Amino acid sequence: MKRLFPVFGLLTGVLLSYALYLALVVAPTEQTMGDVQRIFYYHVPSAWTAFLLFFINFVASVVYLIRRNMKADVVALVAAEIGVVFCTVVLVTGPIWARPVWGIWWTWDLRLTLTLVLWLIYVSYLMLRRFSSSGQTPQIAAVLAVLGALDVPLVYFSIWFFRTQHPQPVIGGGGSIDPRMLHVLLINWAAFSCLAALMFWSRYRLEVLKREVEDTQALEALLETPRGSR
């Protein structure tokens, strides 16, 4: 697996470069918004990738709560962390796109607000994992993750069921998209999914190593403690 990592990294780099070229050069210019619409090729795939990672976090948290499996706990933590990275991209690129198109950076529209709440839920999850020293932290975090995941379908379907400032979905929501734009969108999503997989792989290995080192340090500290003071 270690040998595959650089190969996968190289392929991801090539795919991301190709996706960038498609987004900036090949994709047709949208008639109403002009070139600024190309933010779409980074904004939407980042949102889809974040949703996917939060879903992985949800499944891993359920598995952890049922089986107390440590691998599931690591998967949940890593998925939440990388999900927050992608959700941050969504929350940053969205206002940059909104400013020239809507004339405002932000509005307390349902979808935007729910996306911000989603980000805050998973940041809270990561803070809990980082700063709580209780032995029950993984269980509490898993419960928070299961409850937090309820916000994902709310974010996704908010534009279907409520009138919002945010545009309708481009796929499956009655909206239409030029096939060339759809092609570029899907290539960008594939590229960002590969990047997320690469980050996941690195972060998973890091977390496993970190836990091994912490266990060894704890064992050493126990062995070094004089008998009388135990």
Place this chain on the structure above:
Amino acid sequence: MTYLYAAYFATWAIHIGYAIYLIGQYSRLRDEMKDLQSRK
């Protein structure tokens, strides 16, 4: 075009920032592992 480049730049800044954070964590962990091995 400024907004477009700003959005793309921000995206890569976030991803590169996270990659730098991971590299920092790896190097810190490597030091701790060396320290543990030297104490054996």
